[in-house]
Amino acid sequence: MNNENEFTGADILLKALKDQEVDTIFGYPGGAVLPIYDAIFGQNFLKHVLVRQEAGAVHAAEGYARSSGKVGVLLVTSGPGVTNVVTGLTDALMDSIPIVCISGQVPSHLIGTDAFQECDTTGITRPCTKHNYLVKDVNKLSETIHEAFKIASSGRPGPVLIDIPKDVQFAKSKYISKKDISFREHRIKAGSKNVDNNFVKELVNHIKKSERPIFYVGGGCLNSGHQASQELIKLVNKTNIPITTTLHGLGCFPGEDKSSLGMLGMHGNYEANLAMNKCDLMINVGARFDDRVTGRLDAFSPDSIKFHIDIDQSSINKNVKVNFHTNTDITLTLKEINSFIDSNNIDFGDNDYNNWWGQINEWRKKECLHYEQGDEVIKPQHAISRLYELTKQKDTFVTTEVGQHQMWAAQYYKFSKPNRWITSGGLGTMGFGMPAAVGAQMANPDSLVIDIAGEASFLMNIQEIATAVQYKLPIKIFILNNEYMGMVRQWQELLHGSRYSESYVDALPDFKKLAESFNAVGVRAKNISELDDTINEMISIDRPVIADIWVDKKENCFPMIPSGAAHHEMLLSKYDKENPENQEKGKVLV
Amino acid sequence: MSSTSVYPTPINAFKQSKRSVLSVIVDNEPGILARIVGLFSGRGYNIEALNVTVVDVKKNLSRITIETLGEEKVISQIIAQLEKLVPVHSATNLANLSESYEAEICLVKIEFENEEQDQKILNFADIYRSRTVQKRQNIVVYEISGTSERINKFLDDLDTIGGIKVELVRSGPIGLGI
């Protein structure tokens, strides 16, 4: 049959990707996706980035999505190709990142026979995707792909997987374009488009009445788009209410603004956590009362009236009971709050929370992020502060690995715009940052992209340097090298009597030589006198650079609310001792 | 001294397990049942009874009824997560409705040995108004329906008759809100 309106499944996939305006795909070939790779070979709208391990593809797609606001796309083969992306899919689910994963599957007639490189892909990925599909009929392929993109990016975003058996990639059908598909609303779950006017009115009334209000802003604000943060800035300026953000909320509000209390939570600022503890009105904008943020639940902000804006119904009243909530999109809701205030000429002039700000400024005097930089060994905090000072003029994207360096990056690097900060929060995936930097650099070819890394995490996906080199992506890997799984060592010091079981990272490679062997560039700073020059050199090189920064091996990350403690039971320095009762209770938590 | 919490200590409040019957309308497609079951098994929750049947052929809809034991707060969270699943149209905890009806159907095959047993069986069957599906020599098959509790009672009563052999199948409860 040679009908010119019919295409193979592989061609339909490419047509659909084009229709969805996808121009970059991260992938790794194998037997079950060869027809798709064949289709990729003969076209030029889609840039394929060959990673070195599928885990790299999924984190790169996440980095691409987070830094661009678009859906990230990846392509992997059946069996081990798929099982290698399970961590990344879970990561994207936890952190609400829109990605679409295309996987090959053994031919339909072999499914269920333990065929070579067969695995139950939809079964394995069901709990770690927002939705997944096994496409057994090529006639359903176009529609499935378009629905997958819609679901990945609607409501609370997340990862979607499409498993395509090899015979379906060869089979022929008509292509149905995106505009010819009518989505069924119950499947998309985009959230309400109607602003809850009662919520808005109640909120404004409570703002007027309150004496100690606070904004608590999370990643939902980021996912709602740039306009959400514009509206948020307007609202904060209008009301003079202090604002704290979660790890993922960083950048939704300018970190150096006077109204910003910085990040809250386990390693959050003293003033932010105390303000949450003592506030009388909490306005949660797209945050989910995560355990890293709330500390001990029964002591979490005991005296406040709580408002919660979240598109995800299942995040409401999950960990903390709130007084008012709305499931409407954050941008729409904030916009309405702003225009309600404007059109009713509500003036907050006589209520600028003077006493509250006075109290907050007292807390600020603790200078919880203070550290002592001597004149020899580099303090990790100082390395980040210098990195910030020397890069802040540029529109810099920062990714991270997981550990102390991640928390120091969150504390000392200041973000003024959304989508510039890309980190694994919910899952805490070591090995995330470098491939995520590859993705961010693909999406932003002219920007400076830095992975703030720990030496242990970096080793988990080190193979992706080759990807960066191949595609001439000048990412910078800024390693705070403390020769320890620092965060593990810190917990062992604080909770397990300094018994450093298996947390020393022995037999480390020489990162400079390692860079060179990959045809990247290696630079190193061994002490404070070399730090600024090394950073400047790193920035000036238009190639992938690994910067090996030797930092104090025993530095701990403070402030810290130990697991199981409350916000006001924060440790500020190594001289603070934890209440032993909490220590026993906290040990069993994560 | 720290101030007292406005929230009850969650540990105690959550611990009370309660029977719930959930009713879920879904697109009838592969994987949906596994998705739903995962929300229970992932928490170590057991499903006591489960019923799945197409209820609208044209719209390709199924209704799934799930009986489970669990803490109320967790059940509410499961409902909220059920509603997030792509193929799910709605999820309801029948216990939260002001008016709802429940029924279950049971088929019982009884093998007996003597007249006395036969008489007793007949007697219970009559009291519970169960319908005879088949009867020959020493085997009788009944169909009984009603609330799960009513069926339990019927089976308990049969149990008091010694020396008979009972084999049965139950649909699990199904329910409808008004």
Ligand SMILES: Cc1ncc(C[n+]2csc(CCOP(=O)(O)OP(=O)(O)O)c2C)c(N)n1
């Ligand atoms: C894949 C994975 N395995 C284990 C952990 C647990 N973990 C959290 S932080 C950490 C140590 C990270 O060490 P490094 O990358 O050197 O960062 P540092 O804390 O020293 O800055 C470990 C092992 C994790 N988060 N992810």
Ligand SMILES: [Mg+2]
């Ligand atoms: Mg380290």
